[in-house]
Amino acid sequence: MTTLLLVPLEDTVIFPTMDVTLPVDVGDEEQVLLVPRHEGSFASVGTIARVAERVRLPGGVRGASLEGVARGIAGAASTDAGGRLRVEVTESPDVVPVDGRTRTLEREYRAVVDEILDLRGDDGRVASFLRSITEPGALADTSGYSPDLSFDQKVRLLETIDVTERLELALGMQRERLAELQVRRRIREDVESGANKQQRDYFLRKQMESIRKELGEDDGSIVDEYRTKIEEAGMPDAVREQAERELDRFERTGEQGGEGQMIRTYLDWLISVPWSERSEEHLDPVGTREVLDSDHAGLDDVKDRIVEYVAVRKLRQERGIGVSPSDTRKLASRATSHNGAILTLIGPPGTGKTSIGESIARAMGREFVRMSLGGIRDEAEIRGHRRTYIGALPGRLVRALRDAGTMNPVILLDEVDKVGADWRGDPSAALLEVLDPAQNSTFRDHYLDVELDLSQVVFIATANQAETIPGPLLDRMEVIRFDGYTVAEKTAIARDYLFPRQRERNGLHEEEVAVSDDVLELVVREYTREAGVRQLERELGTLLRKTATRIASATATAPVTIDVELVRDALGRQKVFQEAAIRTAVPGVATGLAVTGVGGDVLFVESTSMDGKGGLTLTGQLGDVMKESARIALSYVRGHAHELGIDPHGFEDTEFHVHVPAGAIPKDGPSAGITMTTALASLLTGRPVKHTVGMTGEVTLQGRVLPIGGLKQKVLAAHAAGLTDVILPERNRPDLDDVPEDVREQMTFHPVMTIGEVLDIALEPAPAVHHA
Known part of the structure; x- marks a missing residue:
């Protein structure tokens, strides 16, 4: 037993093997007893500690560095001469049992x-x-x-x-510590993986609100900003409720995760739709005609129809016909059907279909948006992608409304005849709802998933040909034909529109260059053969670039008058020729008229015969309809050989070949029958076809001539090719009213009912037979 200095430790326990430095003056002591004390009560066991070093602590306080040695059981206590408490200690070293x-x-x-x-x-x-x-x-x-x-x-x-x-x-x-730590870890993992997520999110949101308040940014929170935008967007009640539901989801989710970003994108699109914006519409038939006349030359029938469209809208709006606030949705949809007349402008390229759509929007005081549909094959381009897909976007209609900034723009559906279809759906089927006035008031975009009222939109469609537009879609359209321009109209367009525009683009002033109508007509006749005016504008651009180069290089002095010599120098040799006389100079060639994707055209049908076992060869990339026409033509000529003065036995050992030049271009259509019959009859009778005659019409086995379509385009092509006589079916006689008057005055038209009439008009007279 040893007597050691007692060092009390308040609420602290020091174990053997521990080292500690205490603010205590141990004097000359070598060992002390460290005893824990709590609320004045000492523990029965302390730690015997060796004084390793006496130190001076900060502030000048004496201290000692102590090293725990062993446990010591405290016994009787006493006070030494210095007043310090000493205690009898029994050392208790660790005894390790051997078990x-x-x-x-x-x-x-x-x-x-x-x-x-x-x-x-x-x-x-x-x-x-x-x-x-x-x-x-x-x-x-x-x-x-x-x-x-x-x-x-x-x-x-x-x-x-x-x-x-x-x-x-x-x-x-x-x-116990391990179990507690494991529970804490499970709780932490549960919180991180979503357990009690709502409480955690609530806690974090409160923290964020507190942080924003401290930073003075409480009024600028994203949620509040979206809430303000939703209130100001003027959404319908159903749409606003959908937006508020998504905003609540965003508030719970936060903006950091992927779902939060998707919700933000959705809300941005929903807000970008101009729900409450409307353009103030101007419905003035007289003003509309003035705008159309100032923007386009010719096209009187097209302009008349557009003026009628505006006039009808004006009367119905002024008189409130079909509009009643108390109507049910169904009746309201029917009431808006007068807004849903889908004008479809069909005609060759370059005839002004797109630009006249812009003029309609300007005349009506509406915004104009063009949607190009050529080549699209995905239904989602119209209806939008569902939000479950990564990178989903609304359809083009929603984007058009956003770009227009109003709910009643003029939307031009360009190239609607070139819409395709594949495994992603049929966009033309999606357009059925868009263009149906009984349905488009409740159009639903897959991405927004809310109803859009498209009944106030004026839809205008354009196409090059009606045959490739699906029937159900064409049924919802009102077709306005753009059949091309006459030479006089092209000359006027070049003088009033194309030449001034190209002059400005090439940096020339009005007083620096001049051109006469005769020279412009020369360019039209000898350098272009098209229904529209795009190639004509290119030729005029080339002509003015050459002129600008001369003026800029000082090889010519302004003002420059463009004459024939300058045209030849700039545009080269003549590109378009009147070749009907040369091509039909020999028997077996007839001049036919056809309609292609770029307007009316002239086709030369050639035929020849050769020794053989009989049969018919067809070349020139002919479609099924034209192949049938060729076989019918041969059968008719063979069946009426006596009437035509042809040896009936000449067919037995003869093979026939019918060819339509420009074989790289596919050709088809029910209007080449009389042309092929005339070519074969010319070949077998030896009577050439008159070089001034062009013809169009289908023929039956009995020799009846059937009506055709596209007469105006065909006549304009014949006029441009220098033909003066046109043979057409009798039932197409009323269609001549569509042909411009100046063209009708320059040409002679021959309506026929039978192929016999065609041959009498088209073939040169048989040579006279002289008897000895």
Whole structure:
């Protein structure tokens, strides 16, 4: 037993093997007893500590660096001459029993502590320290380092003298710590993986609100900004409710995740639709005609129809016909049907279909948006993608409304005849709802998934030909034909529109260059053969570029008058020739008239015969209809050989070949029958076809001539090719009213009912027979 200086420790427990520096003056003492004390009560066991060094602490306070040695059981206490408390101490060194239980507890203790360290994220230093301890008692005392143990638990551990019992006590305490840490980890993982997500999000939102308030940014939150935009957008009630639901989702989700970004994009599109915006419409038939006349030359029938369209809209609007606030939705949809007359402008390229759509919008005071449909094959281009797809977007109609900034623009559906279809759907089927006035008031875009009222939109469609437009879609359209321009109209367009525009584009002033109508007509006749005026504008551009180059290089002095010599120099030799006389000079060639995707055209049907076993060869990329026409023509000529003055036996050992030049271009259509019949009849009778005659019409086996379409375009092509006589079916006689008057005055038309009449008009007279 030893008497040592008592050093009380307030609410602190020091174990053997621990080192500590305390603000206590130990004098000359070599050892002291460190005893925990709580609320004036001392523990029964303390730690005998060796004084390693006497130190001076900050502030001049004396202190000592102490090293724990062993446990000491405190006995009787007394006060020394200096008034310090001393106590009798019985040292209690650790006695390790020689049994397997202690070693088992030691292994379990190490395993539990290793798990605790793993959960706490130990960097390896603590684990290394534990591995360096080999004594079971010292190992158990390491629990005293844990900040998670209470003061009472540490005192109990210090007061446990038996090593095995102490190790068992320490193991129990560490198991409690492990269980607590595992529960904490599960809770943390549950929170991170979504458990109690709503409470967590609520807590985080409150924190964000507090942070914004501290930063003075409370009024600028994204949610508040969207809420304000939704209120100002003027959405219908159903749309606003949908927007507010998505905004609530966004508020719960936050903007950092992928779903939050998708919701923001959706809300941006929903807000971008001009729900409450309308253009103030001007319905003035007189003003509309003035706008159309100022923007386009000719096309009187087209302009008349557009003026009628505006006039009808004006009367119905002024008189309130078909519009009643008390109508049901169905009746309202029917009432808006007068708004749904889908004007479809069909004609060759370059005839002004798109530009006249712009003029309609300007005349009506509406915004204009062009939607090019050529080549699209995905239904989602019209209806939009569903939001479940990555990168989903609304359809083109929603984007058109956004670009227009109003709900009643003029939308031009350009190239509607070139819409395709594949495994992604049929866009033309989606257009059925868009263009149906009984349905488009409730059009639903797949992306927005709300109803859009398209009944106030003026839809105008354009196409090059009606044959490739699906029947159900064409049924919803009112077709206005653009059949092309006459030479006089092209000359006027060149003088009033194309020449001034190209002059400005090439940097020339009006007083620097001049051109006469005769020269413009020369360019039209000898350098272009088209229904529209695009190629004509290109030729005029070339002509003016050459002129600008001369003026800029000082090889010519302004003003420059463009004459024939300058045209030849700039545009080269003549490109378009009147070749009907040359091509039909020999028997077996007839001049036919056809309609192609670029307007009316002249086709020369050639035929020849040769020795053989009979039969018919067809070349020139002819479609099924034209192949049938050729076979019918041969059958008719053969069946009426006597009437035509042809040897009936000449067909038996003869093969026939019918060819339509320009074989690289596919050709088809029910209007070449009389032309092929005339060519074969000319070949077999030896009578050439008159070079001034062009013809169009289908023929039956009985020789009846059937009506055809596109007469105006064919007549204009014949006029441009220099033909003066046109043979046409009798039933197409009323269609001559569509032909411009100046063209009718220059040409002679021959309506016929039978192929016999055709041959009498088309073939040159038979040579006279002189008898000896």
